[in-house]
Amino acid sequence: MTSQTAIYPSLDGRVVFITGGGTGIGASLTRAFSAQGAKVAFVDIAEDDSNRLVADIERETGRRPLFIPCDIRDVPALQGAIAETRDALGDxxxxxxxxxxxxxxxxxxVTLEYWNDRIAINQRPMFFAAQAVVPQMRRLGGGSIINFGSVSWRMGTANVPVYASAKAAAHGLTRSLARDLGGDGIRANTVVPGWVMTDRQKRLWVTPEGEKVIDANQFLKGRVQPEHVAAMAVFLAADDSAMCNAQEFIVDGGWV
Ligand SMILES: NC(=O)c1ccc[n+]([C@@H]2O[C@H](COP(=O)([O-])OP(=O)(O)OC[C@H]3O[C@@H](n4cnc5c(N)ncnc54)[C@H](O)[C@@H]3O)[C@@H](O)[C@H]2O)c1
Incomplete structure (x- = not known):
């Protein structure tokens, strides 16, 4: 079966800000939103990959995403990047x-220092990015916030206790934001990827044993690709998902 993906007219010209948009699922997000005609800005620390992605997308679509180098552990820099996006592209x-x-x-x-550093990457930026975009979304009369969770803490993945804590917290943040911001027409949802075949996953963990785990546990044959996850995020950003709020949307191919 060939697959065809949707174009959502409501995303044409909409300003989208993505953290970690330079590689992995993030690169697919940047591509997918650009393909919708959205004005995309993203932050990342992977500067070479990000600059390559921007050039590729511009060549393919004629639209150039705005890449702002930024380590999201630096909260003022992250919020500054959101302000820069507003100045360059709009709310x-x-x-x-x-x-x-x-x-x-x-x-x-795990030391206290390591704990704080991991939370500073995996949890803290979600809150402070949301804090910075909310006044802009209020001006627009609404918006969509999409937090990335993970199946890892539900599956019981070994040796990720701090990562798992942060990823589980994404669900709580989503519900809380959705409650507080619903009156402003701002939605918040969690996208929960399964085991997704990014370059990093393939390089580090998709060993022959890992492939056996997927074959034994995933209901659909094949592999979850970054673009499958991006397609869910694009839907949740579009007006087509207008009444989807405070929920978790799992993209894992079905898993035991
Ligand atoms: N790939 C999977 O199997 C999988 C499974 C479950 C959940 N997820 C979630 O999906 C999201 C994307 O995952 P991925 O697999 O594409 O990750 P990845 O590690 O492949 O990519 C993450 C991106 O974030 C950037 N980044 C990392 N630290 C940064 C920092 N301090 N400042 C700015 N940018 C930074 C990286 O450079 C990279 O471009 C994550 O939230 C992850 O938890 C992924």
Whole structure:
């Protein structure tokens, strides 16, 4: 079966801000929103990959996403990037809190410093990015905030206790934002990717044993690709999902 994906007219010209939009699922998000005609800005620390992506998208679509180099652990810099996006492209109508780092860590080895650093990447920026975009979304009369969770903490993935804590917290943030901002027409949802075949996953963890785990546990054959996850985020950003709010949307191919 060939697959065809939708174009959502409501995203044409909408300003979208993505964290970690330079590689992995984030690169697919940047591509997918650009293909919708959205005005896309993204932050990332992977400067070479991000600049390559921007050039590729411009060549393919004629639209050039705005890449702002930024380490999201630096909250003033992150909020500054959102202000820069507003000045360059207009008020942000869609925030995609995607960036994360799932490096493995053993319980015994986690120091206070390591804990704080992981939370500073995987949890804290979601809140402060939302804080910065909300006044812009209020001016627009609404918006969509998409936080990235993970199946890892539900599946019981080993050796990720701090990452798992942060990813579980994304669900709580989503529900809380949705409650507080619903009156302003601002929606918040969590996208929950399954095991997605990004370059990083393939390089580090999709070993022959990992492939066996997927074959044994995933209901659909094949592999979840970054573009499958991006398609869900695009839907949640568009007006087509107008009454989807405070929920979790799992894209894992079905999993035991
Ligand atoms: N790939 C999977 O199988 C999977 C599974 C479950 C959940 N997720 C979630 O999906 C999202 C994307 O995952 P991914 O697999 O594409 O991750 P990835 O590690 O491949 O990409 C993350 C991106 O964020 C950027 N980034 C990392 N630290 C940063 C920082 N401090 N400042 C700015 N940018 C930074 C990286 O450079 C990279 O471009 C994450 O929230 C992750 O938790 C992924």
């Amino acid at each position: 942000v109508g869609v925030l995609v809190n995607n960036a994360a780092n799932d490096d493995r860590h053993r319980l015994e080895e």
